[in-house]
Amino acid sequence: xxxxxxxxxxxxxxxxxxxxxxxxxxxxxxxxxxxxxxxxxxxxxxxxxxxxxxxxxxxxxxxxxxxxxxxxxxxxxxxxxxxxxxxxxxxxxxxxxxxxxxxxxxxxxxxxxxxxxxxxxxxxxxxxxxxxxxxxxxxxxxxxxxxxxxxxxxxxxxxxxxxxxxxxxxxxxxxxxxxxxxxxxxxxxxxxxxxxxxxxxxxxxxxxxxxxxxxxxxxxxxxxxxxxxxxxxxxxxxxxxxxxxxxxxxxxxxxxxxxxxxxxxxxxxxxxxxxxxxxxxxxxxxxxxxxxxxxxxxxxxxxxxxxxxxxxxxxxxxxxxxxxxxxxxxxxxxxxxxxxxxxxxxxxxxxxxxxxxxxxxxxxxxxxxxxxxxxxxxxxxxxxxxxxxxxxxxxxxxxxxxxxxxxxxxxxxxxxxxxxxxxxxxxxxxxxxxxxxxxxxxxxxxxxxxxxxxxxxxxxxxxxxxxxxxxxxxxxxxxxxxxxxxxxxxxxxxxx
Ligand code: MFK
Ligand code: FAD
Numbered sequence: 001x002x003x004x005x006x007x008x009x010x011x012x013x014x015x016x017x018x019x020x021x022x023x024x025x026x027x028x029x030x031x032x033x034x035x036x037x038x039x040x041x042x043x044x045x046x047x048x049x050x051x052x053x054x055x056x057x058x059x060x061x062x063x064x065x066x067x068x069x070x071x072x073x074x075x076x077x078x079x080x081x082x083x084x085x086x087x088x089x090x091x092x093x094x095x096x097x098x099x100x101x102x103x104x105x106x107x108x109x110x111x112x113x114x115x116x117x118x119x120x121x122x123x124x125x126x127x128x129x130x131x132x133x134x135x136x137x138x139x140x141x142x143x144x145x146x147x148x149x150x151x152x153x154x155x156x157x158x159x160x161x162x163x164x165x166x167x168x169x170x171x172x173x174x175x176x177x178x179x180x181x182x183x184x185x186x187x188x189x190x191x192x193x194x195x196x197x198x199x200x201x202x203x204x205x206x207x208x209x210x211x212x213x214x215x216x217x218x219x220x221x222x223x224x225x226x227x228x229x230x231x232x233x234x235x236x237x238x239x240x241x242x243x244x245x246x247x248x249x250x251x252x253x254x255x256x257x258x259x260x261x262x263x264x265x266x267x268x269x270x271x272x273x274x275x276x277x278x279x280x281x282x283x284x285x286x287x288x289x290x291x292x293x294x295x296x297x298x299x300x301x302x303x304x305x306x307x308x309x310x311x312x313x314x315x316x317x318x319x320x321x322x323x324x325x326x327x328x329x330x331x332x333x334x335x336x337x338x339x340x341x342x343x344x345x346x347x348x349x350x351x352x353x354x355x356x357x358x359x360x361x362x363x364x365x366x367x368x369x370x371x372x373x374x375x376x377x378x379x380x381x382x383x384x385x386x387x388x389x390x391x392x393x394x395x396x397x398x399x400x401x402x403x404x405x406x407x408x409x410x411x412x413x414x415x416x417x418x419x420x421x422x423x424x425x426x427x428x429x430x431x432x433x434x435x436x437x438x439x440x441x442x443x444x445x446x447x448x449x450x451x452x453x454x455x456x457x458x459x460x461x462x463x464x465x466x467x468x469x470x471x472x473x474x475x476x477x478x479x480x481x482x483x484x485x486x487x488x489x490x491x492x493x494x495x496x
Pocket of ligand 1: 123125126127129130167169170175176177178179203223224277279280283284286287289290292293296419420421422425429432
């Protein structure tokens with residue numbers, strides 16, 4: 001028999017992840033740590049099964065059928081198996097409910113689940129992120145009627161009552177420049193608000209609800225005149241006729257995720273709060289979904305490195321396993337080091353979010369969270385592409401072959417930098433987060449931590465970066481164009 005190469009095997013994503021185990025052991029009280037173990041173990045088992053399944057079955061995409069045989073408009077979407085299992089997995093393991101629990105650790109416990117579930121979910125985590133974001137924004141709005149209406153569904157632990165929410169922001173006019181939104185909100189004779197317009201990317205089109213930006217009729221132009229609305233998409237088993245799915249997008253990656261172009265033709269809608277400042281009202285959602293993005297980006301890196309490391313023990317070249325070739329081992333070690341930095345940053349944001357939400361954070365930590373959220377999103381988004389590309393090269397030609405399951409890692413990784421705000425948009429957002437004297441306050445707050453740091457070399461490097469950033473911000477404070485032109489460089493050096 002001719003030589004046959006052993007394929008890579010996926011080690012248990014939870015039990016073999018030293019970074020995650022060490023973080024949870026360090027950050028959680030013993031009783032909470034123990035309670036979390038069963039869910040994480042089960043999600044890890046599911047992830048291992050899903051990888052096997054993906055390697056042994058033909059990959060499918062969702063299919064949209066717009067009309068039935070008798071000419072009726074139906075807009076039915078058939079989903080892939082992982083998507084059909086999504087509601088049961090989410091509710092059984094309390095993925096969203098955990099994040100809204102009554103503890104400063106709730107978000108960390110939620111994001112540990114998401115980190116393990118993401119790849120197996122085939123981007124079912126995308127609408128989950130938006131559902132989590134919608135729950136957070138509705139809570140922040142203080143709108144009692146909507147809190148009572150939507151949150152029991154969004155945070156349900158029962159698949160039969162669980163609802164997904166979309167986030168309808170992007171239009172043809174712009175996804176970054178949301179202030180150019182063309183969708184209009186009009187009140188009918190009964191006083192009911194209804195939305196009219198076109199949303200250009202809708203990734204949770206199979207969901208039961210959404211938060212949508214629209215311009216109330218007669219309101220002015222620009223961002224401040226937009227309002228934020230809650231909509232429901234279903235009438236019992238049928239999609240509401242005022243929501244029309246025009247088509248599913250043909251995408252580079254995230255193939256299992258049905259991303260649609262839609263029309264709203266009078267869809268009933270309810271404002272979350274005042275009929276203006278909709279972007280301000282949707283910001284809690286954006287900051288949560290950006291945290292999801294960072295965690296899912298590091299999940300992609302972890303998967304790519306884990307498979308590459310395993311393969312290096314199975315593949316021989318020049319008389320020994322790749323792992324014993326010093327340069328290949330060094331390549332894997334460099335990838336691991338970059339991953340661990342990104343892992344620490346993303347989970348710091350997750351933990352900080354929980355502490356801030358539960359009033360357990362130090363005074364400066366809310367400002368730190370506001371800054372680290374865009375930094376973590378933009379940094380991990382870029383790094384995921386770099387590390388997934390490097391990991392594919394670790395398999396040689398096999399990394400380029402579709403039915404190894406490996407190319408998908410790279411294709412999917414490209415999305416992290418684009419949606420939820422591109423790298424440039426988030427660099428500009430980090431300037432927003434640093435406005436006024438926030439940066440000076442954060443530097444002062446970090447001084448004690450840096451003084452007490454055992455790693456003198458790291459502390460000194462961080463101090464130099466902060467000093468350089470402060471000088472740069474001072475120099476360019478008065479010249480907005482210069483400030484914006486350098487915003488990406490500043491954001492990346494701060495993230496590093
Ligand atoms: C599997 C992984 C999970 C991830 C799932 C992802 C699913 C993908 C779905 C999507 O992609 S949904 C669409 C996401 N779209 C975006 O992220 C929009 C990107 N564009 C921006 O973020 C722009 O920066 C923004 C629209 C906010 C800029 O518009 P403007 O017109 O320059 O806004 P402006 O006037 O600066 O801000 C309006 C208000 O919002 C201000 O507050 P005030 O009204 O009090 O002055 C801002 O301070 C506030 N704001 C903006 N961004 C904020 C924020 N507040 C807190 N946090 C933020 N991040
Ligand atoms: P543009 O805003 O036109 O940006 C083009 C380029 O210009 C980018 O490189 C950007 O960085 C740069 N740019 C823009 N403004 C500036 C500036 N001021 N300074 C410097 N550079 C700038 N949206 C939703 O609302 N809901 C969804 O469910 C959803 N799902 C998506 C699913 C997928 C798979 C994808 C790919 C996108 C999805 N989006 C969704 C849309 C996504 O949020 C937008 O594509 C994204 O925000 C970018 O907007 P845009 O495509 O209009 O690009």
